[in-house]
Amino acid sequence: MIRDITIGQYYSTDSLIHHLDPRVKIAGTFLYIISLFTFHSLSGYLFAIAFFCGVAALSQVPFSYLARGLRPVIFMLVFTAALNLFWTPGESFFSWGIIELTWEGVEKTVFISLRLILLVLGSSLMTFTTTPNQLTDGLERLLSPLKAIRLPIHEIAMMMSIALRFIPILIEETDKIMKAQAARGADFETGNLIQRIKNMLPIFIPLFVSAIRRAGELALAMDARCYHGGKGRTKMYPLQYRLTDLLAYAVCFFYVGILIIFVP
Amino acid sequence: MSLILQNVSFTYDRGGSNEKQALTNIDLEIGSQEFTAIVGHTGSGKSTLMQLLNGLEKATEGKIYFHGRDIYEKGFSMKELRSKVGLVFQYPEHQLFESTVLKDVAFGPRNMGWENLQIELNAFQALKEVGIGEELFDSSPLALSGGQKRRVALAGVLAMQPEILVLDEPMAGLDPAGRQDIFQMLSRLHQERNISILFASHSMDDVAEYAKRMIVMHEGKIVLDGPPRKIFRYEKELKQIGLDIPSVTKVMHRLRDRGIEIDDSCLTVQESAAEIVQWYRKGAIE
Ligand SMILES: Nc1ncnc2c1ncn2[C@@H]1O[C@H](COP(=O)(O)OP(=O)(O)O)[C@@H](O)[C@H]1O
Numbered sequence: 404m405i406r407d408i409t410i411g412q413y414y415s416t417d418s419l420i421h422h423l424d425p426r427v428k429i430a431g432t433f434l435y436i437i438s439l440f441t442f443h444s445l446s447g448y449l450f451a452i453a454f455f456c457g458v459a460a461l462s463q464v465p466f467s468y469l470a471r472g473l474r475p476v477i478f479m480l481v482f483t484a485a486l487n488l489f490w491t492p493g494e495s496f497f498s499w500g501i502i503e504l505t506w507e508g509v510e511k512t513v514f515i516s517l518r519l520i521l522l523v524l525g526s527s528l529m530t531f532t533t534t535p536n537q538l539t540d541g542l543e544r545l546l547s548p549l550k551a552i553r554l555p556i557h558e559i560a561m562m563m564s565i566a567l568r569f570i571p572i573l574i575e576e577t578d579k580i581m582k583a584q585a586a587r588g589a590d591f592e593t594g595n596l597i598q599r600i601k602n603m604l605p606i607f608i609p610l611f612v613s614a615i616r617r618a619g620e621l622a623l624a625m626d627a628r629c630y631h632g633g634k635g636r637t638k639m640y641p642l643q644y645r646l647t648d649l650l651a652y653a654v655c656f657f658y659v660g661i662l663i664i665f666v667p
Numbered sequence: 668m669s670l671i672l673q674n675v676s677f678t679y680d681r682g683g684s685n686e687k688q689a690l691t692n693i694d695l696e697i698g699s700q701e702f703t704a705i706v707g708h709t710g711s712g713k714s715t716l717m718q719l720l721n722g723l724e725k726a727t728e729g730k731i732y733f734h735g736r737d738i739y740e741k742g743f744s745m746k747e748l749r750s751k752v753g754l755v756f757q758y759p760e761h762q763l764f765e766s767t768v769l770k771d772v773a774f775g776p777r778n779m780g781w782e783n784l785q786i787e788l789n790a791f792q793a794l795k796e797v798g799i800g801e802e803l804f805d806s807s808p809l810a811l812s813g814g815q816k817r818r819v820a821l822a823g824v825l826a827m828q829p830e831i832l833v834l835d836e837p838m839a840g841l842d843p844a845g846r847q848d849i850f851q852m853l854s855r856l857h858q859e860r861n862i863s864i865l866f867a868s869h870s871m872d873d874v875a876e877y878a879k880r881m882i883v884m885h886e887g888k889i890v891l892d893g894p895p896r897k898i899f900r901y902e903k904e905l906k907q908i909g910l911d912i913p914s915v916t917k918v919m920h921r922l923r924d925r926g927i928e929i930d931d932s933c934l935t936v937q938e939s940a941a942e943i944v945q946w947y948r949k950g951a952i953e
C-alpha cells in the first residue's frame with residue numbers, strides 16, 4: 404500500500420555513475436544545486452537541464468522512475484507556482500475578476516518551478532545511484548576535517564546509516580501492519596482529518612513498539628561485538644579515488660565554470 | 668464451494684524496478700469444513716496467496732469467487748469478505764495495539780459496525796475459545812507472554828465470526844507445547860464451530876498430524892493437491908522442491924526400501940507402530 408515511496412531509494416544498475424566514488428556524487432550534487440542559483444536566463448536553464456539529462460542518461464535510471472521522486476513535492480510545486488503566477492506585478496495580459504496574469508508572473512513561475520524540479524531531480528538522482536551505506540561513508544570522509552573541532556562525525560554517520568538502513572525495514576513493517584489491521588476491517592481512507600489520525604493509531608503503536616524493540620536488539624548486538632565508537636576504527640573497503648572519479652570532478656567544475664563565466 | 672480461485676496470477680510492483688511474479692495460474696477451491704495445509708519452500712507464494720483470499724491484494728489476472736460472487740465485482744463488500752475469511756498473519760502478536768486485551772479483540776467486530784452488545788459478546792467468546800482467562804481481559808496485551816499474545820491476536824480475528832480461518836505459519840516461533848495448544852484449538856474450532864481452516868506450515872509432522880488436505884506450492888504454482896497420505900508418497904519430488912516428509916513416514920519408507928513388506932503411508936507414530944507390530948506378528952506366524 405505504501406510501496407510507492409521512492410525518495411531515498413537505490414535503483415540498481417551497473418552504470419558509470421553508480422560506480423563513481425560517493426564523495427564525487429555528493430560534492431557534485433552539492434555543486435549542481437548551488438549552480439542552479441547562479442543564472443537568470445533561459446540559456447542557463449537549458450544548460451542545467453542538458454547537464455542533468457546527460458548524467459541521468461549515463462546513470463541508466465529510467466526517467467519514469469526518476470519522475471516518481473517528484474511526487475512528494477508536487478504540492479509544494481503547485482503552491483509556489485500558484486503564488487508566483489497570481490501575485491507577480493507587471494504587464495497584465497489576462498484578467499478575470501480578481502485574477503490577473505502578467506507576463507512577468509508566467510516567466511517567474513516557469514523558472515522557479517524548473518529550478519525546484521531540477522533541485523529535487525538532482526538530489527534524487529544521487530540517492531538512486533548511491534547506496535545509503537556509500538552515501539554515509541562518503542559524508543563521513545567529506546566531513547572528517549570537522550573532527551578537529553570535536554564534532555562526533557563518525558557517530559553521526561553511524562546514526563545516519565542505521566537510520567537509512569532501517570527505512571526499508573520500517574516501510575515493509577508498516578505495510579504488513581496496515582494489511583493486518585485491514586484484515587480486521589480497519590479503514591484508513593474515509594472520515595475527517597481527526598478520524599483519520601485516530602484510525603492511524605492501530606498502525607503507529609505496533610510500529611513504535613517494534614522500532615523500539617529493534618533498536619534495543621541492535622544496541623545489544625553492537626555491544627556484543629565490542630562496538631565503541633569511531634576511535635581506531637578502520638574500513639573494510641576504504642574509499643579511494645580512481646581516474647574516472649577525478650574526471651567526474653573535472654566535468655562538474657567545468658560545468659559550473661561555464662555557467663558562472665559565460666551564462667548570465 | 669465457498670471460495671474459488673480461477674486462473675489467478677499475481678505480480679508485485681508491476682512495472683517497477685523489482686517486479687516479481689509471485690503467483691502463476693492458480694486454480695483452487697476451498698470448501699466449507701476443510702482442514703487444509705499449504706506447504707512450500709520460503710518464497711513459494713504461500714503468504715501472497717493467503718492475502719488474495721480476503722482481498723488484501725488484488726489478483727493481477729484471474730477471478731476469485733466467494734459464495735458464487737465475484738469479489739472484484741462492483742458493490743461487493745470487502746469488509747464482509749474480510750470478516751468471513753479471517754486472515755491471521757505470521758507473528759500476529761506484533762499487531763496488538765489497544766490498551767486492554769478485550770478492547771484489542773473487539774477491534775475487528777467494532778470495524779464491522781456491529782451492535783455494542785454483540786461486539787462484547789463476540790470478543791468475550793473468542794477469548795474463551797482461545798483459552799484466555801477472564802482475569803487477563805483488562806491487562807495490557809503487551810504485558811502478556813509470547814504464547815498468550817498470539818492467542819489474543821488469534822481471538823481478534825475469531826471475534827469477527829469467520830467461516831474460513833486462514834493462518835500464515837501460526838506455529839512460527841512457538842515451543843512444542845505452544846504449537847500443540849494452537850493446533851488443538853484449531854481442531855476444536857474446526858469441529859465445534861464448523862470453521863474451515865487453511866494454514867501455511869513448514870513442519871511436515873504438524874501437517875501429517877492435523878491436515879486432511881495438503882496443497883504444495885513451488886515458485887508460485889500449485890504442484891500437488893490432495894490428502895497428505897497420498898502426497899507424502901512423492902518423497903523424491905518433494906525433496907527436489909526443498910520439502911521433507913514426516914519423520915515417521917520417512918522411517919517407514921526406509922524400512923520398505925529394505926524389502927520389509929509394510930504399508931509405508933503411515934503418518935503418525937501410533938499408526939506406524941501398529942503397522943510394524945502387525946508385520947512382526949505375521950512374520951512370527953509364518
Ligand atoms: N511486498 C512484496 N513486494 C515484492 N515482492 C514480494 C513482496 N512480498 C513477497 N514478495 C515476493 O513474492 C514471492 C512470494 O513470497 P511469499 O508469498 O511471501 O512466499 P512464502 O510465504 O511462501 O514464503 C517471493 O519471491 C517474495 O520475494
Ligand SMILES: [Mg+2]
Pocket residue numbers: 713714715757835
Ligand atoms: Mg510467508
